[in-house]
Amino acid sequence: MIPKVHKAVFPAAGLGTRFLPATKAQPKEMLPVVDKPLIQYGVEEAMHSGIQDIIIVTGRGKSSIEDHFDVSFELEHLLESKNKTDMLSQVRGISEMIDVCYIRQKEALGLGHAVSRAKDLVGPEPFAVILSDDIIASEIPCVRQLLDVYEYYGASVLALMEVPKDQISAYGVVDAELVADNGRENRLYRIRNMVEKPKPEDAPSNLAIIGRYILTPEIFECIEAVPPGSGGEIQLTDALKYMLRNRPIYGLKFEGKRYDAGDKLGFLKATVEFALNRHDLGDQFREYLKTVCA
Numbered sequence: 001m002i003p004k005v006h007k008a009v010f011p012a013a014g015l016g017t018r019f020l021p022a023t024k025a026q027p028k029e030m031l032p033v034v035d036k037p038l039i040q041y042g043v044e045e046a047m048h049s050g051i052q053d054i055i056i057v058t059g060r061g062k063s064s065i066e067d068h069f070d071v072s073f074e075l076e077h078l079l080e081s082k083n084k085t086d087m088l089s090q091v092r093g094i095s096e097m098i099d100v101c102y103i104r105q106k107e108a109l110g111l112g113h114a115v116s117r118a119k120d121l122v123g124p125e126p127f128a129v130i131l132s133d134d135i136i137a138s139e140i141p142c143v144r145q146l147l148d149v150y151e152y153y154g155a156s157v158l159a160l161m162e163v164p165k166d167q168i169s170a171y172g173v174v175d176a177e178l179v180a181d182n183g184r185e186n187r188l189y190r191i192r193n194m195v196e197k198p199k200p201e202d203a204p205s206n207l208a209i210i211g212r213y214i215l216t217p218e219i220f221e222c223i224e225a226v227p228p229g230s231g232g233e234i235q236l237t238d239a240l241k242y243m244l245r246n247r248p249i250y251g252l253k254f255e256g257k258r259y260d261a262g263d264k265l266g267f268l269k270a271t272v273e274f275a276l277n278r279h280d281l282g283d284q285f286r287e288y289l290k291t292v293c294a
């Protein structure tokens, strides 16, 4: 029987240098898109995919993430006394929605290293990895789409996206063959190889790995086995490539739209589009944008 996925790991110990100075004293994961921090979008995606055990890998200066998912007695008391029931249920909802565990990554030694910090909390089980600076708007949550593949094949599954050639060097890129799969016509791949941040001329395809993964627990041994790679960091892509030697890995071109909110332009695009889609803000914001763009 294929074991179920109960846990999601959120690496959130990076330095967020692309967002300096905003990230000097506050974590990138707490930057709000409209009124919700980036990490909450990811946590809600995990919940809506059926995962309720959340493991957040934090670093120095990240205590606001812990506070965000904790109970805030003073705030709840104030909202209660002012009869602000809607806001109260929103604030309570965050702390009640999930079980969260935290583990430190003392030095930002790379995404692979951050994931390996969660080894003892994950145990010998498959798990999801969610990078909260990728926000994904989709009808079916992206993690749920990957879980559907995992639950059929029992192997690791990565979310893939087509990326223009001039941007490919920012990603891990796969060499992959299409799997004939009736339900997911031309979207499911079996991965043959992968390269972290290749030059455009060396990229094996235009299919990039984005921040959603379902991983089997063998990944931890693979992370331990690989030396530091691109940028001197322990790369998750290198560990996945190592795992390919004796385990299959699938890639799914997910259905939905991904915003790279770890990048300034991507963050602005997410902010504008999410605001336009909000029933309480959209109309007014649309009118305002017309005056700016006229």
Ligand code: UTP
Residues within 6 Å of the ligand: 011, 012, 013, 014, 015, 016, 017, 018, 019, 028, 057, 105, 107, 108, 109, 110, 111, 113, 114, 131, 132, 133, 262
């Ligand atoms: P990024 O590549 O976006 O790096 O990490 P970063 O440090 O957060 O941001 P920049 O590039 O300096 O602006 C992708 C994800 O992996 C986590 C980050 O927190 C982010 O969620 N990460 C990265 C870690 O947890 N630890 C690391 O050592 C590196």
